[in-house]
Amino acid sequence: MTSFNQKQEQLWVDDIPLATIAQNAGTPVYVYSASAFTRNLKEFSSAVQGIDHLIAYSVKANSNLAILTLLAKLGAGADVVSGGELERALQAGIAPHNIVFSGVGKSKEEMQAALSANHGTGICQFNVESEPELIALSEVATAMGKIAPVALRINPDVTAGGHEKISTGKAENKFGIDINLAREVYRNVRDLPGVEVTGVDMHIGSQINSLTPFEMAMDKILELIKALRFDGHQINTYDLGGGLGIHYHDDSDIPPLPSAYGAMVTKKLKGKGLKAIFEPGRAIAGNAGVLLAKVKYIKSGGARNFLILDAAMNDLIRPALYGAHHEINPVNAKSNHEKMTYDIVGPVCETGDTFAVMREMPKMQQGDLVAISSAGAYGAVQSSEYNTRPLIPEVLVSAKQYAVIRKRPTIKDILEREDVPSWV
Numbered sequence: 001m002t003s004f005n006q007k008q009e010q011l012w013v014d015d016i017p018l019a020t021i022a023q024n025a026g027t028p029v030y031v032y033s034a035s036a037f038t039r040n041l042k043e044f045s046s047a048v049q050g051i052d053h054l055i056a057y058s059v060k061a062n063s064n065l066a067i068l069t070l071l072a073k074l075g076a077g078a079d080v081v082s083g084g085e086l087e088r089a090l091q092a093g094i095a096p097h098n099i100v101f102s103g104v105g106k107s108k109e110e111m112q113a114a115l116s117a118n119h120g121t122g123i124c125q126f127n128v129e130s131e132p133e134l135i136a137l138s139e140v141a142t143a144m145g146k147i148a149p150v151a152l153r154i155n156p157d158v159t160a161g162g163h164e165k166i167s168t169g170k171a172e173n174k175f176g177i178d179i180n181l182a183r184e185v186y187r188n189v190r191d192l193p194g195v196e197v198t199g200v201d202m203h204i205g206s207q208i209n210s211l212t213p214f215e216m217a218m219d220k221i222l223e224l225i226k227a228l229r230f231d232g233h234q235i236n237t238y239d240l241g242g243g244l245g246i247h248y249h250d251d252s253d254i255p256p257l258p259s260a261y262g263a264m265v266t267k268k269l270k271g272k273g274l275k276a277i278f279e280p281g282r283a284i285a286g287n288a289g290v291l292l293a294k295v296k297y298i299k300s301g302g303a304r305n306f307l308i309l310d311a312a313m314n315d316l317i318r319p320a321l322y323g324a325h326h327e328i329n330p331v332n333a334k335s336n337h338e339k340m341t342y343d344i345v346g347p348v349c350e351t352g353d354t355f356a357v358m359r360e361m362p363k364m365q366q367g368d369l370v371a372i373s374s375a376g377a378y379g380a381v382q383s384s385e386y387n388t389r390p391l392i393p394e395v396l397v398s399a400k401q402y403a404v405i406r407k408r409p410t411i412k413d414i415l416e417r418e419d420v421p422s423w424v
């Protein structure tokens with residue numbers, strides 16, 4: 001089931017034709033489906049209902065306040081990696097005791113903010129990635145007269161993830177503490193004031209399309225948990241991170257469904273006395289959004305046919321950065337049944353500003369709309385104003401209603417943030 005469907009030869013998002021949104025909000029624009037977010041979250045949580053768990057949605061995937069508010073109302077927690085994301089999660093009404101704080105470089109100010117959340121009761125847990133960070137957290141918490149709940153992020157040394165840039169669980173990656181040093185570092189936590197062990201954390205990569213790396217990592221971490229308990233630590237939580245892939249296109253390896261992932265995890269954790277924390281990002285947001293763009297020009301006659309869109313790499317950088325494949329479909333299916341092969345590009349002055357190479361699709365015309373699929377995760381959040389192109393708006397659709405949930409700034413707004421000192 002999907003929220004983006006063909007009806008009356010038009011592409012719709014739930015009960016609204018995408019063309020209506022283009023007309024009213026302009027293009028390029030991100031369009032999200034509330035029903036898709038809801039369905040994805042429910043599907044994930046029912047997949048793991050057999051075990052005590054928390055779903056801490058990974059805010060970095062799509063951090064719009066409206067999206068976070070929607071997920072908060074459905075009971076989601078949050079995985080945050082900065083003071084800014086923490087602020088968003090709190091403003092959206094996510095309960096602080098359902099927030100975990102991840103990331104390799106937390107500042108002391110960010111630690112303070114997380115310890116002060118909820119009138120001082122603080123967040124669920126800090127996922128600590130190194131000994132120096134642990135010492136900093138101990139200092140901050142002690143100065144505030146608080147005890148920070150800590151899980152150490154352990155690097156289990158497994159290969160996972162759809163692309164080397166988003167693989168995080170190998171020993172040579174910057175993330176986590178080497179699994180061979182884990183027992184020693186846990187001993188140090190016990191000796192430090194202001195910090196208390198709650199559990200163990202891992203996150204091995206993103207867009208993982210097989211269960212095997214998760215299973216391998218879990219086996220290693222569960223062994224470690226046994227050893228840590230033997231050493232006298234109270235290990236109550238096991239944060240498995242995120243990483244479950246989504247279906248981007250038919251020719252790629254199709255990732256396991258949340259139900260298969262959930263069944264595997266449930267089997268491994270049942271009866272182990274652990275609360276599982278999950279940090280899915282892409283699995284919740286990825287297929288809940290499209291990037292809606294317009295064909296500005298069609299350049300033909302040379303080596304290639306170029307479809308030049310009004311969207312560019314600054315709006316959706318995944319193809320340029322990771323060589324990622326996103327399906328691109330005409331919004332109006334009626335336009336033509338004749339097929340053409342296009343390089344689909346944006347207006348930014350770089351050859352890398354390419355969404356697709358030699359892509360076969362129905363013959364397009366200037367002014368036609370296209371929907372770039374699976375753009376709900378790591379789309380808007382990774383956009384920039386490169387080439388002084390204003391950030392594009394985001395629209396949320398719920399059944400028959402829709403709203404702009406992030407406005408398109410004007411060029412004036414952009415320039416007003418800058419200053420020219422008198423001595424220039």
Ligand code: LLP
Pocket residue numbers: 058060061079102103166203205206207241242243244279280281282283318322377378382
């Ligand atoms: N937890 C931690 C600690 C993470 O670093 C991440 C993602 C997640 C959870 C969520 O992972 P997910 O379930 O979404 O795979 N920009 C890249 C993806 C980077 C992922 C970074 N960390 C992309 O566009 O593919």
